[in-house]
Amino acid sequence: MFKGLKPIVYGGHEVWPLIEGGKGVAVSNHQSSGAWAAAGGIGTVSAVNADSYDADGNPIPQVYHGRTRPLRHQELIQYAIDGAVEQVKRAFEISGGKGAININVLWEMGGAQPILQEVLSRTKGMIAGVTCGAGMPYKLSEIAAQHGVSYLPIVSSGRAFRALWKRAYSKAAEWLAAVVYEDPWLAGGHNGLSNAEDPNKPEAPYARVKALRDVMREGGIPDTTPIVMAGGVWHLRDWNDWIDNPELGSIAFQFGTRPLLTQESPIPQAWKDELTKLEEGDILLHKFSPTGFYSSAIRNPFLRDLESRSERQIAFSLEHAGDHTHQLDVGVKGKNFWVTRGDLLRAREWFGHGYTSALKTPDNTLIFVTDEDRAIIRKDQADCMGCLSHCGFSAWKDHDDYSTGRLADPRSFCIQKTLQDAVHGGDVDKNLLFAGHGAYKFKKDPFYSNGFVPTVGQLVDRILTGD
Structure with missing residues (x-):
């Protein structure tokens, strides 16, 4: 003892x-x-x-x-x-x-x-x-x-x-x-x-x-x-x-x-196996959760994909102003997105690598994703079942008018979907695996x-x- x-x-x-x-x-x-x-x-x-x-x-x-x-x-x-x-x-x-x-x-x-x-x-x-x-x-x-x-x-x-x-x-x-x-x-x-x-x-x-x-x-x-x-x-x-x-x-x-x-x-055996392979630093403290809180999880391909998704991000203006002097010509329909010259070149490069859909965030930015990812994001947002009192990913709120009043944020994810899938045998590389830093x-x-x-x-x- x-x-x-x-x-x-x-x-x-x-x-x-x-x-x-x-x-x-x-x-x-x-x-x-x-x-x-x-x-x-x-x-x-x-x-x-x-x-x-x-x-x-x-x-x-x-x-x-x-x-x-x-x-x-x-x-x-x-x-x-x-x-x-x-x-x-x-x-x-x-x-x-x-x-x-x-x-x-x-x-x-x-x-x-x-x-x-x-x-x-x-x-x-x-x-x-x-x-x-x-x-x-x-x-x-x-x-x-x-x-x-x-x-x-x-x-x-x-x-x-x-x-x-x-x-x-x-x-x-x-x-x-x-x-x-x-x-x-x-x-x-x-x-x-x-x-x-x-x-x-x-x-x-x-x-x-x-x-x-x-x-x-x-x-x-x-x-x-x-x-x-x-x-x-x-x-x-x-x-x-x-x-x-x-x-x-x-x-x-x-x-x-x-x-x-x-x-x-x-938890499934694959998750248990993953725990035995971790090195110090393999747990990521991040803010991708739709709760708005920081959280810590294994930095697997699921989280790395969210990191890279946010890195493919540029600010935009709806009018020609300041250094937003170029109209975005990839990833969006219409010509009402003004960006900097440097961001235009970055967006064209992402487009060339297959990230052909631009999605708006609540912060007047655009992220670039594949058409496949865009379809998954939109479906997950449409399928929202209100698992949180306030959800950044779907703009759901569980009272009053059921809306946070903000644009749904495609930089996040459906937490209910991934946590259910992770514990019920889903691919450990494609789901959120919570764990402490030890x-x-x-x-x-x-x-x-x-x-x-x-x-x-x-x-x-x-x-x-x-x-």
Whole structure:
């Protein structure tokens, strides 16, 4: 047992302060989270468009029949509710009453509030708490309190937590079980980099977590309420000076990337194989997500294609002005696009290489893509089912007039489509594969030598040794 690590009381009984990070769209499912709880930790079922199953145990494809986005959005909400309820029930059964089961939701997912309300009402006594990030989930505490479950907000700064506490959480303080600090430079998936922070200049987590604890103390929150360190956590021995540290108070640890490579992990074998090949630097912190948030994923051909798509980009004016003195004569219909001479030459070069379609972005620029890619982009935008509360790729909004009022952005992608395809056996080179920046350690850690893939129980036992 790693020195200093002690169980905490959560959900009414003792558990290890080790949390499985919630990974959306069927990646943290009943198998992984149930096994994590059975090993004495806190397993996390993703309640983001989780899988339901048919009578033979096969995942039910999420096919949309509605002719309009609002109708498809209602189908998506129902899929999400049914899937999450099914996953929680199965995880709870696997746990055997050990550990605890949380669910994870993204506040910016489409229909987040009705989904959360319905899932909690249909799983009473099974869910210990709700982790929630990707946005500012002010109503999280109110919903959790209504259903008698704990809430664990995910933040990336003390400043964000202060806003949540003052506006809402202080009114339901008794249900606050922990605050998750998700390091925006190290964690996989979407993260909370603010406009004041430089994605290329990572800040060490200790001072930021200490600042978060100071904010919690200002609010009268006891030091026994843990801060969960999430992002970049691999070996507990690396965090030895955090445990029993009076400056930080109670600390727990969240593991998001390591549980990907377990026998119970539901991701396809090709994805697991990809994890064992990664080198340091192979995870890209990028802003292509239609959420508008930065996120981190494996820099595979899918992401490299998005990078090159944005590089084939030029600014335009709708009139002859300034240095926009040349009319664009490739990729567009009509003569109403004025560009610089240099950009005209670049556009003609791209056109000659097969990038023959120019698509407008919300920033008065044009990107050049192949006709095939243009057709895929337009189809994906038309097929939007409203999986986000605000989507940059399709200009969808899940309330009011259902429009963000901005032009749909072809530099982004349909995140629902690619995440569903990735976890259900799609080509790993053609889909988004979220991972934390420590994923390169799979290749270096002797625990995984000779192709060894542990069970979740074996992984938790290994983590508890400090390794």
